Amino acid sequence: MLQVYLVRHGETEYNKQKRYQGTLDIPLSAEGLARLQKAPISPRVVCISPLIRARRTAEILFPEARLVEVENLKEMCFGVFQGRNYIEMEKDPDYIAWVGEDCTGRCPGGETKAEFTQRTCEAFCRLLEDALAAGEEELVILAHGGTQMALMEQYGLPKKDYYSWCGPNGGGYLVTTDAERWHKEHTLEYQRTVCYERGGQA
Numbered sequence: 001m002l003q004v005y006l007v008r009h010g011e012t013e014y015n016k017q018k019r020y021q022g023t024l025d026i027p028l029s030a031e032g033l034a035r036l037q038k039a040p041i042s043p044r045v046v047c048i049s050p051l052i053r054a055r056r057t058a059e060i061l062f063p064e065a066r067l068v069e070v071e072n073l074k075e076m077c078f079g080v081f082q083g084r085n086y087i088e089m090e091k092d093p094d095y096i097a098w099v100g101e102d103c104t105g106r107c108p109g110g111e112t113k114a115e116f117t118q119r120t121c122e123a124f125c126r127l128l129e130d131a132l133a134a135g136e137e138e139l140v141i142l143a144h145g146g147t148q149m150a151l152m153e154q155y156g157l158p159k160k161d162y163y164s165w166c167g168p169n170g171g172g173y174l175v176t177t178d179a180e181r182w183h184k185e186h187t188l189e190y191q192r193t194v195c196y197e198r199g200g201q202a
Contacts, residue, residue: 002131004188005043005140006148007061007172009053010036010197015169018085022078022110025052035197036060036170041138047127049073049143057170058142061196065140072123075144079110113162117150124151132179148172155188171195 011032014021028036039061046062048054050069058067081095089095094108104113124141131139141147145166152165156175167173175188 001176001178002128002136003138003191004128004175004177005041005138005172005194006151006167006175007057007140007142007194007196008145008148008167008169009049009051009057009142010060011169012053014083018087019083020078020081020085021053022075022082023051024082027052028056032169033060037196037198038063039194039196041140043138043140046140046142047073048141049075049147051075051144054142054144061142061170062140070123070127072119073141073143073147076113076116076146077107077110079107081107081110116146117154120147120150121154128177128182132182152188152190155186157187157189167193168195168197170197 010028012021012026013029014024014026015032016029033056036057037060043062043065045068046058046065047068047070048058050071051074055067055069058065081089081098086095098105098107106112127141128139148167149162149165152160152173152175153162156165165173171194174191174194176191177188181187
């Protein structure tokens with residue numbers, strides 16, 4: 001049985017202000033940093049998004065782990081919407097059109113949801129299959145809310161829609177699979193939500 005941890009970075013100022021961060025390299029806020037604490041698991045390796053908010057979170061949660069950057073675990077690119085929030089864009093025709101398509105179309109200068117999901121899932125599948133082939137018992141991925149949502153919508157059980165799978169800052173999901181299940185069904189069984197912020201449920 002392989003345990004897979006899908007963890008989201010700690011809070012940033014953009015998170016607090018409800019701004020689209022996307023691929024902007026926004027650091028953790030002082031509050032976000034202060035709330036994080038060492039996780040109760042000690043993986044040898046943690047696969048991370050190359051963005052600083054993910055790396056810094058990983059350094060605090062998993063201080064003894066070797067961090068491996070995976071480019072395609074980056075958050076979705078929201079193009080011209082990055083750095084802005086919905087209040088600032090409520091009269092922007094491009095934003096209105098994108099929201100009207102349930103946020104699945106192309107952000108001007110950015111990605112479509114389908115493109116983002118495809119690159120995220122391809123990167124994840126390589127990591128998962130390598131872990132299964134090596135007989136690993138644990139795979140830890142520290143990235144973004146979008147990463148969690150894309151992977152859990154695609155592979156998670158029970159089946160839920162994309163936005164239902166946005167985990168907490170500094171937390172996420174423990175899911176399990178094994179070689180037989182993965183090669184037959186490509187599914188991840190939800191076990192529990194984890195939170196590595198002070199006062200959270202580890």
